Amino acid sequence: MSQTVLKMQSIYKSFGDMEVLKGISFEVKKGEIVSIIGPSGSGKSTLLRCATMLEKADSGNISYDDINMIISDLEQAAVYADKKTLKQINRKFGLVFQNFNLFPHLSVLQNIIEAPMCVANISKEEAKKTAMELLAKVGLADRAGAYPCQLSGGQQQRVAIARALAMNPDILFFDEPTSALDPELTGEILKVIKSLADEKMTMVIVTHEMNFARDISDRVIFMDEGVVVANGTPSEVLMDSANPRINQFLNKISNE
Amino acid sequence: MKLESLISMLQRMLGASTVTLEVFFLTLIFSLPLGLLVAKGRMSHLKVINVPIKFYLLIMRGTPLILQLIFFYFAPSSLFGISLDRFWAAVLAFSLNYAAYFAEIFRGGIQSIPVGQHEAAAILGLSKLQTFFKIILPQVIKNIIPPMGNEFMTLVKDTALAQTIGVMELFRIANTTSSQYFSTVPIFVAGVFYLAMNAVVSYGFSFASKKLNYYR
């Protein structure tokens, strides 16, 4: 039986009086690749942001490797772990943003070694060595000295992936990693993610690329209006689904 | 004007210009870090912090600098019986006044940095302090170079106001020399001094701006 890396239970989140997450539960096991799909506004980004502490959940439980990040008390209000624990949990995940969020004033190499050096206290030499290996892996070894503005969107996103990998996370989240890219550039990102999948990297990927989700995922979660509508193998969710909401969504996507 | 009196006049003014430069640099040394702190306080969500700071900003930017100079020179002695040296009273007034303007420039610069930069740093585990000094501030500095250049140049000229509380700075010396020799030449010489200082400031800023142009 493989180990559970991430466990989310009954996550609720509202912005003002708009309820965005209405009791989301799912688990991710070590080495698993989970795709999250669903219509715009269904709460996919909010879910990732709650999992990565960019947003505070209102109630529910979240744990990484059985370390609790939030537990809800009897009144159902989320109680966060102490600072030290949260710091420890923060080291367990990485997040790749839709619009990369590279640091524009730092070179590609500096972008990657910054966190290993000042958060993980790795020596500069060591951090550089790892960074160069990661850059080679994403096909950008020759661009280490470039600045983000000198790179194409696809290249920037590959640097962002290398930067996330440099902290050696147990689980990597992607929020629509190809949505900000020209269609001809999405392939290079999907290839990198595929290579991570081959190395059994645990990943949760929010995507609108249905073919990619079907090919790469162990599991697909379909979200709509803040709830998990379906959670199963790619064929269960994407091909043989009898659920009208899913089929309506898939038809709409394939017509675009 | 005779040559030797011209030379002695220039010497006096050169001496006075060092006082002007001292006021200028001391003001920057105090007001820049203070401005950064004030900017952070102004952006605080805590009312006990941001309300007093808003009040401070209003006073400093809403009243004449010359009045503030007079206040900081005379108020301590009439209120608490301690007298502040004129020079330091001037530096205090300039620092508090310029910190207010710098704070608003810093605030604009900090708020113009996309939230994604903070989020990327947070995900990577950088602390708030690391994020601010390593990620945010360097980008802020690039963005605020033009308005900062303006403020620095204004400060060079504003130092002349220190004469209202009797600081022997460049313009006061120019004035007294001028009445002593019955000549307006010292006033114009002072003008050349200010212009030269600001030429250096202006050059410094365009140099920095070019230096920071390596990205975006």
Ligand SMILES: Nc1ncnc2c1ncn2[C@@H]1O[C@H](COP(=O)(O)OP(=O)(O)OP(=O)(O)O)[C@@H](O)[C@H]1O
């Ligand atoms: N910070 C916020 N403040 C207020 N409302 C928000 C905020 N963030 C998200 N929302 C709202 O929450 C809802 C869900 O947003 P979310 O970004 O999670 O959807 P999504 O599934 O990621 O959509 P998309 O596919 O377009 O990225 C939307 O209606 C959105 O407007």
Ligand SMILES: [Mg+2]
């Ligand atoms: Mg989204």
